[in-house]
Amino acid sequence: MKFDTDNFSGIFTALLTPFDKENRVNEKELEKLVKFNIKMGVKGFYVCGSTGEAFMLSTDERKQVMEIVKDCAPHSTLIAHIGSINESEATELGKHAKKLSYDLVSSVAPFYYKFTFKEIKDYYTRLADASALPMLVYHFPAFSGVNMGVGEMSNFLSDDRFIGIKYTSNDFFTMEQCKSNFPDKIVYNGFDEMFMAGLSMGADGAIGSTYNFMADKFVKIHELFKNKQIEEAQQIQKEANRIITILCKVGVMQAEKEVLNQLGFDFGICRHPFGKPTAEERELIRRDIIPYLK
Numbered sequence: 001m002k003f004d005t006d007n008f009s010g011i012f013t014a015l016l017t018p019f020d021k022e023n024r025v026n027e028k029e030l031e032k033l034v035k036f037n038i039k040m041g042v043k044g045f046y047v048c049g050s051t052g053e054a055f056m057l058s059t060d061e062r063k064q065v066m067e068i069v070k071d072c073a074p075h076s077t078l079i080a081h082i083g084s085i086n087e088s089e090a091t092e093l094g095k096h097a098k099k100l101s102y103d104l105v106s107s108v109a110p111f112y113y114k115f116t117f118k119e120i121k122d123y124y125t126r127l128a129d130a131s132a133l134p135m136l137v138y139h140f141p142a143f144s145g146v147n148m149g150v151g152e153m154s155n156f157l158s159d160d161r162f163i164g165i166k167y168t169s170n171d172f173f174t175m176e177q178c179k180s181n182f183p184d185k186i187v188y189n190g191f192d193e194m195f196m197a198g199l200s201m202g203a204d205g206a207i208g209s210t211y212n213f214m215a216d217k218f219v220k221i222h223e224l225f226k227n228k229q230i231e232e233a234q235q236i237q238k239e240a241n242r243i244i245t246i247l248c249k250v251g252v253m254q255a256e257k258e259v260l261n262q263l264g265f266d267f268g269i270c271r272h273p274f275g276k277p278t279a280e281e282r283e284l285i286r287r288d289i290i291p292y293l294k
Contacts, residue, residue: 008077008104008163008186009204010043011219013211014051016256017065018267025061029266031072033212040215043205044077045069046106046166048093050143051209051253054081056271059089063096070100079136079207083107087123094131104163106136109146117152124156134163140190141169150177157182166190166207167198176201192218193244196237199225209252210244213259214293243289250281258282262290 015033018026034045047069048054048062057065066080080097082105084090094105107127109120128135137156141147147169156162157178164182167175168190179187179202189198192208195218211218217240224233247255253270258277260267262285269276277285 008043011041011205011211011215011222012044012046012077012079012188012207013037013042013215014046014049014207014209015065015069016209016212016253016260016267017048017052017057018257018260018265019271020266020268023268023271025057025064025068026266026268027064027068030065030068032265033260033267034069034072034076037212037215038073038076040211041219042076042211042215044079044103045073046079046081046207047102049081049106049138049207050108050140051212051256052081053253053271054083059092062093066093066096066100066102070102077104078102079104079106081106081108081138082127082131083110083138085110085112087126090123090127091130094127094133098131098133102133104136105131105133106138106166108138108140109144109148111144111146114145117148120146121152121155125159125161128161135161136163136166136186136188138166139169140166150174150181153178154181157185164188164204167203170194170197172197172201175203179203193241195221195240196225196233209256210240210247212256213263214240214243239292243292246284246288250277250285251275255281255285258285259289259293262286263293 018029020026080102082090082093097105110123164186166188186204189203189206192210195206217236221233221236257267
């Protein structure tokens with residue numbers, strides 16, 4: 001099956017999940033963030049992924065987030081991350097994504113128990129069948145502990161049920177081989193700080209967490225790269241990476257929420273066991289990030 005890459009290429013924000021003071025999903029602020037990102041020119045959203053604290057949300061909360069995003073972004077391309085080590089939960093979420101008319105479902109590989117590749121493959125195919133939506137494999141070996149090479153990925157990319165890969169790894173040789181061997185499938189770059197590297201190896205676009213507040217930079221990088229304005233694109237990547245360096249010092253997701261708070265959102269903090277930024281870290285963000293987003 002050939003997929004229309006035009007419908008799926010581009011910049012997709014891996015949405016953060018805002019919580020109110022009672023630790024509930026803050027619907028109003030999530031709607032506000034989605035609209036903010038649409039104005040920055042994103043193609044769509046990756047919903048309830050790692051950035052969205054998926055594994056700290058209940059099944060009902062994940063469904064709630066999916067519903068909110070669908071309601072306020074009806075014309076965007078929507079990808080529901082349904083991954084869970086509890087396959088029953090993942091199946092339930094996949095069916096909910098289908099009910100909401102999401103475009104794709106995605107899942108990180110089942111982790112922790114060191115499953116065999118056959119067990120991982122069977123997990124993915126059962127989810128694809130149950131959801132009846134195209135499946136995007138979420139390849140994130142640094143966090144999942146599951147590192148697949150070209151051979152393993154070919155099992156998915158040669159299967160009509162799978163649209164492609166969300167590729168969060170710095171093994172760009174394997175990325176290039178996947179795209180070259182399966183040019184009709186979609187490959188998304190996952191590491192924001194390496195976006196241009198991914199583009200140079202054939203990525204169709206990217207899914208990223210820092211896009212929540214600076215998607216416009218990556219939309220511009222993508223546009224410049226396609227127009228072969230490489231030096232201009234590199235300069236914006238460097239600007240983004242200077243910000244990412246600071247995020248890494250604080251803790252990426254904790255810092256991203258603080259950035260949004262300082263931009264006028266009410267995103268609260270990450271759920272425990274995550275900590276929250278110190279006064280010194282909040283000042284660092286105020287001084288060295290916020291001025292470069294306006």
